[in-house]
Amino acid sequence: MKVSVIGFGYVGSVAAAGLAEAGHDVIGIDTDREKIEAFRSGIIPIYEPGLSELVLDTLDKGTLRLMHVDEVEEPLGDVIIIATGTPMSESGSADLGQVHAAISWIKKVQPDRGVVVMKSTVPPGTGIRLQENLHRDTGLGYVSNPEFLREGQAVSDWFSPDRIVVGGEDQEAIQTVISLYHNIAAPIMITDMTSAEMIKYASNAFLATKISFINEIAALCDKVGGMVDEVAKGIGLDSRIGSSFLQAGVGYGGSCFPKDVKALDHVALVNGHSFELLRAVTAVNNRQRLIPLNALRDRFGPLAGVKVAVLGLSFKPNTDDVRESPSLEVIKILANENADISVYDPMALEQARKFLPTDITFADDIMRCVGGTQAVVLATEWSQIVDADWAEISRLMAAPRLLFDGRNVLNPQSMVNLGFEYVGVGRNACARQNGTAPEKGLQASVAFKR
Numbered sequence: 001m002k003v004s005v006i007g008f009g010y011v012g013s014v015a016a017a018g019l020a021e022a023g024h025d026v027i028g029i030d031t032d033r034e035k036i037e038a039f040r041s042g043i044i045p046i047y048e049p050g051l052s053e054l055v056l057d058t059l060d061k062g063t064l065r066l067m068h069v070d071e072v073e074e075p076l077g078d079v080i081i082i083a084t085g086t087p088m089s090e091s092g093s094a095d096l097g098q099v100h101a102a103i104s105w106i107k108k109v110q111p112d113r114g115v116v117v118m119k120s121t122v123p124p125g126t127g128i129r130l131q132e133n134l135h136r137d138t139g140l141g142y143v144s145n146p147e148f149l150r151e152g153q154a155v156s157d158w159f160s161p162d163r164i165v166v167g168g169e170d171q172e173a174i175q176t177v178i179s180l181y182h183n184i185a186a187p188i189m190i191t192d193m194t195s196a197e198m199i200k201y202a203s204n205a206f207l208a209t210k211i212s213f214i215n216e217i218a219a220l221c222d223k224v225g226g227m228v229d230e231v232a233k234g235i236g237l238d239s240r241i242g243s244s245f246l247q248a249g250v251g252y253g254g255s256c257f258p259k260d261v262k263a264l265d266h267v268a269l270v271n272g273h274s275f276e277l278l279r280a281v282t283a284v285n286n287r288q289r290l291i292p293l294n295a296l297r298d299r300f301g302p303l304a305g306v307k308v309a310v311l312g313l314s315f316k317p318n319t320d321d322v323r324e325s326p327s328l329e330v331i332k333i334l335a336n337e338n339a340d341i342s343v344y345d346p347m348a349l350e351q352a353r354k355f356l357p358t359d360i361t362f363a364d365d366i367m368r369c370v371g372g373t374q375a376v377v378l379a380t381e382w383s384q385i386v387d388a389d390w391a392e393i394s395r396l397m398a399a400p401r402l403l404f405d406g407r408n409v410l411n412p413q414s415m416v417n418l419g420f421e422y423v424g425v426g427r428n429a430c431a432r433q434n435g436t437a438p439e440k441g442l443q444a445s446v447a448f449k450r
């Protein structure tokens, strides 16, 4: 089948290459000339495990072709997938500007036939309106087909998704969309358009809620003396709950959870419902990002001149995506307080550089990053960071060697043995047992000292 994918970003590139791998004749289309040029010349501008191989292979086979919007001079095909961004607007709603621009362009280039498939995350109710608009002006069909892939494992998620959700009214169009996925074995759920859109938002909102929930439990553990790791393990063994997304830390980030939680909250508000739970989820998440700063201030007082290394810039490991990364927010506040900052990330250094002050040290080597620093904030659990030689890091650092483990991924006692003052999230009880925690623990964090 001939397929066009409009928007060749994190989702569009994986979708286009995945469909090309399935044997479809795919054109990947974007307004970003530089991005298209980079992909075409084999310099993959997105770090996503397996993506480079998949794109290069399908380009080589000719099942994937890439074009800037102005270069398209042929029919878009039977299926036209929209995978443009839907960022957060100032009001918290989803900004549909890129989606509307893509639809206007499709209407101009191929108004007479084809199915428009919405892969971008759009607020519940959007599809009905877009479909009405298309039916009024064109012969194009419309189907909602939200995407659930996770950055960092997007390629494997594409080929092995938990489910494929297809929402719409036109049965023929729905069947066309389903046939796109002939090589994928996954449950296919066919539903109405608005429910499909809601499934996407509700999934992300629920996962974000789990994260904020365990972060609240972590805060309480630090007050009353429990270990959040143990609690999460115990909760997760309940098959009704499951163990995923129960890792306490500096909170969620990325291009999806923060904006989707806010957008769903906005949809609720404009439809006369106050979704209190979502507001709490966001508030808890915003608070989590400040915990490392509080820990640093508790230890050092004013942070001006304090040498701090921040390890990890992407919002999670195995991606170079820094959108809404907790790490970047921490760094910006540290910079405002005139700390002496060095940062390291295995893959996201160049992406992060665009958003950070220029007078911080960008280190492409973890040991260079930590050398001479008094404190380290572990913000992203890349294996290159978690499995680093922490004895050497301790040796290179200066006293007091404060280590804020923002993802609770290091063994507190081992770190103490290496000479660090260890601070975790919701791991206060362990310090109490060692007699190293103050009687009244720090807010949601506490130092382990030798």
Ligand SMILES: NC(=O)c1ccc[n+]([C@@H]2O[C@H](COP(=O)([O-])OP(=O)(O)OC[C@H]3O[C@@H](n4cnc5c(N)ncnc54)[C@H](O)[C@@H]3O)[C@@H](O)[C@H]2O)c1
Pocket: 006, 007, 008, 009, 010, 011, 012, 029, 030, 031, 032, 035, 069, 083, 084, 085, 086, 098, 099, 101, 102, 105, 119, 120, 121, 122, 147, 148, 149, 150, 151, 255, 256
């Ligand atoms: N990133 C994820 O993990 C993920 C997962 C599931 C769903 N989603 C959703 O998928 C959508 C895309 O997300 P993303 O992370 O890939 O975004 P992205 O910003 O990486 O990619 C969007 C791409 O669209 C291009 N674009 C913008 N306007 C265009 C237009 N009019 N015509 C052609 N190209 C245009 C941009 O240049 C960019 O390359 C969003 O709605 C997002 O919420 C994202």
